[in-house]
Amino acid sequence: MTSKDAIARFFDELAARGHEPLLGNATGTVRFNVVSGTRTERWAVTVRKGDIEVSGGDVTPDLVIRADRSLLERIVGGKANAMAALLRGELAIDGDSELLVLMQRLFPRPRGPRATTRAGYARRQR
Amino acid sequence: MSDGLVKILDGNTFVVSDERGDIEASLTDPTGLFSFDTRFLSRWVLTIDGERLNSLSVDDLQYFAARFFLVPGTGTVYVDSKLSVIRQREVGGGFQEQLTILNHDTKPARLTVRVGAGCDFADLFEVKDALAKKGSYYARAAKGGLVLGYERDTFKRETQISASSTAKADENGLTFTVKLEPHGSWETRLNVATVLSSHEVGGAVIVAKRRSWASMERGLQRWVEQAPRVECKWEPLRSTYRRSLVDLAALRFSPPVAGGKSLPAAGLPWFMTMFGRDSIFTSLQALPFTPELAATTLRVLGSWQGSGLDDFRDEDPGRILHEMRYGEMTAFEERPHSPYYGSVDATPLYVVLLDEYERWTGDRKLVRDLEHEARAALAWIDTYADLQGNGYIWYRRRNETSGLENQCWKDSWDSISYRDGRLPGFPRATCELQGYAYDAKVRGARLARVVWKDLELADRLEREAADLKRRFNRDFWVEEDEYFALALDTDGKQVDALSSNNGHLLWSGIVDKSKAKAVARHLLGPRLFSGWGVRTLAEGEARYNPIGYHVGTVWPFDNSFIAWGLRNYDFKEEAARIAAGILDAAEFFDGRLPEAFGGYERNVTKYPVQYPTACSPQAWSTGTPLLLLRTMLGLNPQGEYLVVDPALPATIGQLELLDIPGRWGRIDAFGRGRVEVRP
Numbered sequence: 001m002t003s004k005d006a007i008a009r010f011f012d013e014l015a016a017r018g019h020e021p022l023l024g025n026a027t028g029t030v031r032f033n034v035v036s037g038t039r040t041e042r043w044a045v046t047v048r049k050g051d052i053e054v055s056g057g058d059v060t061p062d063l064v065i066r067a068d069r070s071l072l073e074r075i076v077g078g079k080a081n082a083m084a085a086l087l088r089g090e091l092a093i094d095g096d097s098e099l100l101v102l103m104q105r106l107f108p109r110p111r112g113p114r115a116t117t118r119a120g121y122a123r124r125q126r
Numbered sequence: 127m128s129d130g131l132v133k134i135l136d137g138n139t140f141v142v143s144d145e146r147g148d149i150e151a152s153l154t155d156p157t158g159l160f161s162f163d164t165r166f167l168s169r170w171v172l173t174i175d176g177e178r179l180n181s182l183s184v185d186d187l188q189y190f191a192a193r194f195f196l197v198p199g200t201g202t203v204y205v206d207s208k209l210s211v212i213r214q215r216e217v218g219g220g221f222q223e224q225l226t227i228l229n230h231d232t233k234p235a236r237l238t239v240r241v242g243a244g245c246d247f248a249d250l251f252e253v254k255d256a257l258a259k260k261g262s263y264y265a266r267a268a269k270g271g272l273v274l275g276y277e278r279d280t281f282k283r284e285t286q287i288s289a290s291s292t293a294k295a296d297e298n299g300l301t302f303t304v305k306l307e308p309h310g311s312w313e314t315r316l317n318v319a320t321v322l323s324s325h326e327v328g329g330a331v332i333v334a335k336r337r338s339w340a341s342m343e344r345g346l347q348r349w350v351e352q353a354p355r356v357e358c359k360w361e362p363l364r365s366t367y368r369r370s371l372v373d374l375a376a377l378r379f380s381p382p383v384a385g386g387k388s389l390p391a392a393g394l395p396w397f398m399t400m401f402g403r404d405s406i407f408t409s410l411q412a413l414p415f416t417p418e419l420a421a422t423t424l425r426v427l428g429s430w431q432g433s434g435l436d437d438f439r440d441e442d443p444g445r446i447l448h449e450m451r452y453g454e455m456t457a458f459e460e461r462p463h464s465p466y467y468g469s470v471d472a473t474p475l476y477v478v479l480l481d482e483y484e485r486w487t488g489d490r491k492l493v494r495d496l497e498h499e500a501r502a503a504l505a506w507i508d509t510y511a512d513l514q515g516n517g518y519i520w521y522r523r524r525n526e527t528s529g530l531e532n533q534c535w536k537d538s539w540d541s542i543s544y545r546d547g548r549l550p551g552f553p554r555a556t557c558e559l560q561g562y563a564y565d566a567k568v569r570g571a572r573l574a575r576v577v578w579k580d581l582e583l584a585d586r587l588e589r590e591a592a593d594l595k596r597r598f599n600r601d602f603w604v605e606e607d608e609y610f611a612l613a614l615d616t617d618g619k620q621v622d623a624l625s626s627n628n629g630h631l632l633w634s635g636i637v638d639k640s641k642a643k644a645v646a647r648h649l650l651g652p653r654l655f656s657g658w659g660v661r662t663l664a665e666g667e668a669r670y671n672p673i674g675y676h677v678g679t680v681w682p683f684d685n686s687f688i689a690w691g692l693r694n695y696d697f698k699e700e701a702a703r704i705a706a707g708i709l710d711a712a713e714f715f716d717g718r719l720p721e722a723f724g725g726y727e728r729n730v731t732k733y734p735v736q737y738p739t740a741c742s743p744q745a746w747s748t749g750t751p752l753l754l755l756r757t758m759l760g761l762n763p764q765g766e767y768l769v770v771d772p773a774l775p776a777t778i779g780q781l782e783l784l785d786i787p788g789r790w791g792r793i794d795a796f797g798r799g800r801v802e803v804r805p
Binding site: 118 | 279280281282323428429430433434435436437438439441442452453456457458459464465495496498509510513515524
């Protein structure tokens with residue numbers, strides 16, 4: 001699969017989700033400026049109390065997240081952590097930073113072996 | 127100050143210098159200008175004509191400002207100078223320093239004034255563990271200013287130094303040529319700005335806000351005015367209370383995601399950041415005084431609540447964070463603190479704080495807003511935390527290189543031991559965790575019933591709480607000596623040391639009424655009670671050491687919750703004895719209780735011995751006198767009312783706490799000391 005697919009698929013899946021209970025407290029619009037070379041691609045995610053809408057970026061955002069395509073691929077692929085990338089200066093934000101914290105809930109985590117065991121275990125406890 | 131260091135702070139920015147105002151930090155000592163866990167100045171030395179200055183006096187003007195009175199010539203017996211130098215420094219977005227030189231001579235003077243500057247840009251973790259840097263440094267002298275910088279890949283931190291008067295800058299500092307008239311004066315204003323930026327994407331990573339002196343002073347005044355007033359004949363209590371309020375203001379920290387609101391940072395110098403556990407305990411202590419701290423703590427910790435499984439960060443869905451850091455090692459994932467989730471008490475305590483907050487303030491909107499977070503926290507207790515599948519909270523780190531071994535408040539390596547000193551394997555289930563889980567279920571049930579209107583959940587939580595209490599009183603009770611074991615080991619055997627954790631169990635309410643008397647007797651008995659307070663570990667246990675971090679020292683915060691626990695089981699006099707001991711100790715520390723002090727017998731040392739590397743001010747030590755005021759006055763919200771049931775040490779005399787905020791508006795509480803406590 002090409003790299004473009006990973007990011008596009010992430011946003012497609014987000015749009016298809018419609019409602020995300022993890023964002024029940026969130027309201028606002030986050031625009032992603034995805035930079036590859038001189039080109040910037042835009043995606044916008046609007047959240048209203050957990051209801052999610054994805055559009056092409058022609059909206060007034062509360063937060064802009066700017067990142068290289070390769071970094072965002074790693075983030076949506078669970079290989080990079082957005083907060084650490086922000087501290088490293090690899091990712092930049094402008095606006096309401098709380099929205100970044102809430103957006104982090106949507107990014108997958110690196111799947112370590114212990115995490116997998118733990119997930120199964122926790123399911124059995126319920 | 128006692129250690130010869132002058133500290134000023136504002137949230138997570140602080141400056142630690144010597145009494146001359148100079149900074150000459152080695153890699154391993156935490157002096158300098160720090161912000162967001164990074165050192166932005168490690169060298170800052172003032173000389174006049176090449177000579178160092180001598181300190182005459184230091185004024186702590188405010189928590190965020192200090193003034194140094196200096197004269198040239200290094201301290202011999204006698205100083206007779208024709209010059210005086212005043213350095214006035216205030217912290218905020220870096221710091222500003224007003225430098226004034228006064229000529230007392232009838233002749234003019236011509237001086238070379240130099241401010242030497244340098245920076246190692248150490249991450250606080252590197253200072254703590256003496257680690258070497260991986261990036262490269264640069265220094266740029268420009269007209270009238272100096273930029274010190276450090277970069278590693280996309281990571282960049284800069285210190286920008288400038289002056290209001292003409293200076294000649296080089297890579298190691300600024301030089302001023304000063305001409306002074308007879309009885310004349312000269313001054314300049316130095317500005318040191320900290321910049322966290324990135325050159326990949328441009329722009330600032332995090333903007334440290336700078337506020338003016340006037341606005342900080344107004345803020346502090348408002349803070350103190352809005353808190354209840356203490357009227358008391360015993361002066362030490364009034365000054366300890368005042369000190370606590372101001373220190374709490376100083377430790378207020380607006381993390382980049384709190385919408386400008388603040389929560390308490392944990393402690394100077396090592397822990398000037400957001401900690402789940404510390405923020406929750408401090409918010410609980412301060413609830414009757416400054417309930418807004420609890421609201422911010424709940425919102426911010428809620429935003430950061432774990433939502434996935436990450437072994438490196440010990441993150442689980444529903445888990446409340448342990449510690450957030452902003453330095454280089456965190457940025458490059460050499461440390462997991464972005465944030466790190468390795469604590470197992472913060473999650474149940476989150477629910478405890480949410481309920482206690484509602485009981486005081488009546489703010490049901492916040493309880494509704496955080497329903498999802500509270501439910502996720504409650505679910506975590508029964509799933510991810512129950513590592514042995516037997517209905518207890520256990521811990522074992524998944525990050526074995528940089529994660530925490532002990533994920534309870536006693537988080538040093540040797541804190542959990544059997545009486546004979548052996549350390550148990552992992553996972554471990556310490557006793558106080560089960561108490562917090564019990565309390566979280568009981569309080570979660572109340573919130574479910576009253577606010578979320580989910581009766582099914584309320585019933586289930588109450589059933590589970592009752593079952594947990596029954597099992598706990600059977601499995602953790604050390605029958606022959608009548609106290610609760612410190613922990614259970616993997617085989618379900620008791621880790622049988624006697625510890626202060628028993629007091630937290632009283633606080634949580636998990637202790638059977640029939641067992642409470644024996645527990646209280648131990649807490650005030652000679653093995654645990656030093657005369658100042660309850661030791662973390664009882665004298666006579668193999669690992670007991672009166673200056674061991676969690677194995678014998680007295681922690682003021684620990685004692686404030688023990689006093690609360692004793693009150694919950696109606697041991698009023700015992701609670702008053704603990705309050706009296708800790709407040710007496712506070713007097714020796716000028717009203718500023720340190721993180722911990724030695725567990726030596728009070729009758730032997732006569733004064734409390736400070737633990738060598740204790741943090742001060744430390745948020746939950748700062749909150750301790752506040753909670754003790756609550757326990758002494760017996761304040762407890764019941765429905766729309768505040769019940770007052772005082773039991774005060776006789777030494778305190780009459781005590782009035784005026785304008786206590788809450789769902790009742792503002793109310794006053796009075797008490798008279800009748801409990802004889804002298805050891």
